[in-house]
Amino acid sequence: MKNSVGAAAPPPRLRVARDVRLAWRLAQLDLRRRYAHSLGGVAWYVLSPLLTIATYYVVFGIGLKVAMPSTGPFFPFFISGMLPWLVFADAVTASTDVLTRNRDLISNAVFPLHLLPLSRLVSAFAAHLAVLTAVVILFCASGRAPGFHVIGVVYYMVGLGVLAAGFSFLLSAVNVVFSDTREILGFLLPLLFFTVPIIWPLDLVPAQWHWLINVNPMAYIVEGYRQALLYDHPISDNPLNAVAFWLIAGCIFVAGRGVFKRLQSELAELM
Amino acid sequence: MPSQIAVALSGVTKHYRLYASIGDRIKEMVHPFRRTYHHEFWALKGVELQIERGECLGILGRNGAGKSTLLKLIAGIIKPTAGEVRVAGRIEALFQLGAGFNPDQTGRENVEMQCLIADMPRAKIAGKIDEVEAFAEVGAYFDQPVRTYSSGMFMRVAFAAAILTEPDILIVDEALAVGDIKFQHKCFGRILDFRRRGSTVLLVTHSPDLVSLHCTRGIVLDEGCVVIDGKPDQAIHHYQRILYGGPGDPAVVGVEPAAAAASGDEPLSDAAGENETARLAGIQLGSGEDRAHLRRGYNANEFRYGSGEATVLDCVAICGGQVDATQVGQGSRITFLMQIRFNADISNPSYGIVLKTIDEVRLYGTMTEMLGQSFPAVRAGDEVLVQIDVGVPLPGGTVFIDLGVARYVGDELLALDIRKSVLQFTVEFTPRWVGFCDLAATFEELARVAGIADDAADTTAAPVPRQMPVS
Numbered sequence: 001m002k003n004s005v006g007a008a009a010p011p012p013r014l015r016v017a018r019d020v021r022l023a024w025r026l027a028q029l030d031l032r033r034r035y036a037h038s039l040g041g042v043a044w045y046v047l048s049p050l051l052t053i054a055t056y057y058v059v060f061g062i063g064l065k066v067a068m069p070s071t072g073p074f075f076p077f078f079i080s081g082m083l084p085w086l087v088f089a090d091a092v093t094a095s096t097d098v099l100t101r102n103r104d105l106i107s108n109a110v111f112p113l114h115l116l117p118l119s120r121l122v123s124a125f126a127a128h129l130a131v132l133t134a135v136v137i138l139f140c141a142s143g144r145a146p147g148f149h150v151i152g153v154v155y156y157m158v159g160l161g162v163l164a165a166g167f168s169f170l171l172s173a174v175n176v177v178f179s180d181t182r183e184i185l186g187f188l189l190p191l192l193f194f195t196v197p198i199i200w201p202l203d204l205v206p207a208q209w210h211w212l213i214n215v216n217p218m219a220y221i222v223e224g225y226r227q228a229l230l231y232d233h234p235i236s237d238n239p240l241n242a243v244a245f246w247l248i249a250g251c252i253f254v255a256g257r258g259v260f261k262r263l264q265s266e267l268a269e270l271m
Numbered sequence: 272m273p274s275q276i277a278v279a280l281s282g283v284t285k286h287y288r289l290y291a292s293i294g295d296r297i298k299e300m301v302h303p304f305r306r307t308y309h310h311e312f313w314a315l316k317g318v319e320l321q322i323e324r325g326e327c328l329g330i331l332g333r334n335g336a337g338k339s340t341l342l343k344l345i346a347g348i349i350k351p352t353a354g355e356v357r358v359a360g361r362i363e364a365l366f367q368l369g370a371g372f373n374p375d376q377t378g379r380e381n382v383e384m385q386c387l388i389a390d391m392p393r394a395k396i397a398g399k400i401d402e403v404e405a406f407a408e409v410g411a412y413f414d415q416p417v418r419t420y421s422s423g424m425f426m427r428v429a430f431a432a433a434i435l436t437e438p439d440i441l442i443v444d445e446a447l448a449v450g451d452i453k454f455q456h457k458c459f460g461r462i463l464d465f466r467r468r469g470s471t472v473l474l475v476t477h478s479p480d481l482v483s484l485h486c487t488r489g490i491v492l493d494e495g496c497v498v499i500d501g502k503p504d505q506a507i508h509h510y511q512r513i514l515y516g517g518p519g520d521p522a523v524v525g526v527e528p529a530a531a532a533a534s535g536d537e538p539l540s541d542a543a544g545e546n547e548t549a550r551l552a553g554i555q556l557g558s559g560e561d562r563a564h565l566r567r568g569y570n571a572n573e574f575r576y577g578s579g580e581a582t583v584l585d586c587v588a589i590c591g592g593q594v595d596a597t598q599v600g601q602g603s604r605i606t607f608l609m610q611i612r613f614n615a616d617i618s619n620p621s622y623g624i625v626l627k628t629i630d631e632v633r634l635y636g637t638m639t640e641m642l643g644q645s646f647p648a649v650r651a652g653d654e655v656l657v658q659i660d661v662g663v664p665l666p667g668g669t670v671f672i673d674l675g676v677a678r679y680v681g682d683e684l685l686a687l688d689i690r691k692s693v694l695q696f697t698v699e700f701t702p703r704w705v706g707f708c709d710l711a712a713t714f715e716e717l718a719r720v721a722g723i724a725d726d727a728a729d730t731t732a733a734p735v736p737r738q739m740p741v742s
Contacts, residue, residue: 022384022387105373
């Protein structure tokens with residue numbers, strides 16, 4: 001048998017089952033650890049994003065009175081777009097330093113390293129599901145119960161997962177060599193936030209520039225969540241946007257996985 | 272590859288690129304003319320090695336000889352620069368402390384992780400975790416984050432987890448050194464079980480004792496090459512030669528035998544002139560001649576090492592008035608004489624003796640330092656005759672004797688001249704007892720209760736113990 005990481009592991013089919021179990025357990029431990037010493041405990045997973053949303057709402061919705069969408073009130077508009085952004089930012093930030101924080105695991109002969117960024121992704125999405133549920137309940141309570149097409153959220157979530165996974169692989173690997181990555185990300189993410197139509201409606205931009213906004217894969221996800229949660233629209237009424245998204249997300253994923261794999265063989269020596 | 276081979280390395284070479292800084296690494300990556308900013312470090316050079324299933328391979332070598340690199344290659348953590356590493360089976364590796372465990376997770380969670388990585392069925396995991404908890408004996412710490420552990424606790428949990436997940440190949444890199452002796456003993460018991468089941472053990476250590484006790488084979492690495500591959504004691508001898516250099520290194524020996532004979536100190540002349548035992552034993556004090564090889568019990572395969580600041584010239588075993596005794600009775604006492612010439616001024620010479628079995632199991636060993644006895648300082652050129660009396664409460668069989676002189680530099684023991692297995696003798700087998708040593712058991716019958724017959728009238732009365740004098 002050729003020696004490689006996981007050479008001693010079970011055959012590939014079983015290995016997937018094992019990896020799923022392992023990633024899930026890692027995510028569980030990660031979830032528990034993050035707020036292990038706080039009084040609020042697990043409740044923070046829902047509270048913290050809701051408080052963030054509330055802050056943004058007060059500043060941009062009430063205080064600054066950003067241009068309102070033509071289709072309805074600001075709050076549901078904002079919150080439905082903010083949800084996917086929060087999970088994206090959370091997953092990508094959390095996985096950037098996952099390798100550098102777990103140096104000891106890298107010298108573990110048999111640990112499947114790619115599960116580290118993935119487990120951060122899983123825990124971010126688990127928290128996301130809780131927040132999403134809370135928001136849906138909130139919508140129902142305020143008489144905005146989502147229609148049948150809310151099911152489209154699942155599709156956008158998968159898209160978001162692929163995109164976030166690509167970035168997680170890429171950034172966690174790059175962060176090992178350049179530990180500045182995390183700092184750079186710290187100011188790049190908020191910058192990116194304002195380029196995505198989350199706190200401002202797309203109509204704010206002249207129609208001939210919409211492609212420039214839509215080419216951003218996060219814009220596709222944000223708009224998608226909004227369509228499904230708020231406007232009860234079916235998945236992607238513009239197939240061109242879908243093609244562009246999957247092309248870009250796919251490229252980022254393949255690149256991220258590639259860089260991660262290439263670096264994996266060198267990691268033990270770097271650390 | 273054949274099924275009985277667990278690990279096979281062919282032409283394995285590994286070099287590391289060392290950069291002065293990350294800046295250099297980036298510069299090299301982007302340099303248009305491919306200028307190199309690193310220097311290369313060759314950790315391994317063309318290693319050929321085959322390890323069979325069920326072997327326990329001891330890997331010896333100085334720091335930086337390439338031991339850890341070799342193990343990391345076998346474990347698959349790093350890839351060889353050239354050559355091929357083939358491994359059959361699942362590996363568990365115990366590397367330097369901290370490796371492989373997530374410090375933020377508790378011992379229990381980490382062990383669970385290991386089980387999940389080993390793809391153990393869910394039903395088995397809980398039982399395994401309990402087993403590890405029981406074996407490691409760290410008490411309530413098992414549910415505390417690993418970063419709060421002492422190195423000993425960490426090792427206990429890591430070892431228990433590694434061995435109880437039943438890998439096919441177990442790699443132990445120095446990890447056991449931090450444990451207490453009792454736990455080490457427990458671990459090696461497990462390792463033995465483990466080997467009986469056909470698993471392979473790779474042990475890296477600086478301790479020749481561990482290799483001689485537990486390994487079936489030993490290799491020595493030096494500067495990235497396997498310099499010897501053979502029986503454990505061969506490997507140990509070679510390793511010690513690398514460490515200490517050969518005996519009588521010409522650079523260190525400074526005093527001519529003639530000068531030594533002339534110097535004649537007071538205590539020395541006492542011993543030389545008036546010691547009857549020495550005369551009978553044929554010791555020629557002041558001769559400066561190495562005569563140990565002329566003794567009847569001399570072992571030509573002795574191994575000798577030391578700094579050369581002293582030379583053990585002659586070794587004699589005397590038992591029951593017989594000089595050069597090679598057969599001794601069980602329970603008798605033996606007198607050893609050791610003649611030493613000092614080639615340098617030594618303020619604190621410490622003399623030592625070790626008795627061991629043919630498979631290097633140490634039966635007894637001590638030094639004057641350990642016994643709290645100190646001997647007067649010696650000057651270069653002095654010759655000293657030391658007498659050592661020991662009992663032999665030993666089982667029948669061949670016994671090898673190490674004799675030597677050393678000195679302490681701080682806490683470290685520096686061998687001046689140690690002659691390992693310089694003498695041998697046989698303890699006659701008288702089947703009075705079996706085992707390792709005579710614990711002088713005595714037996715005595717203290718009480719006896721007469722058997723009660725079935726038809727005895729009063730069976731309810733408690734039997735009263737009675738003294739039963741043998742009549």
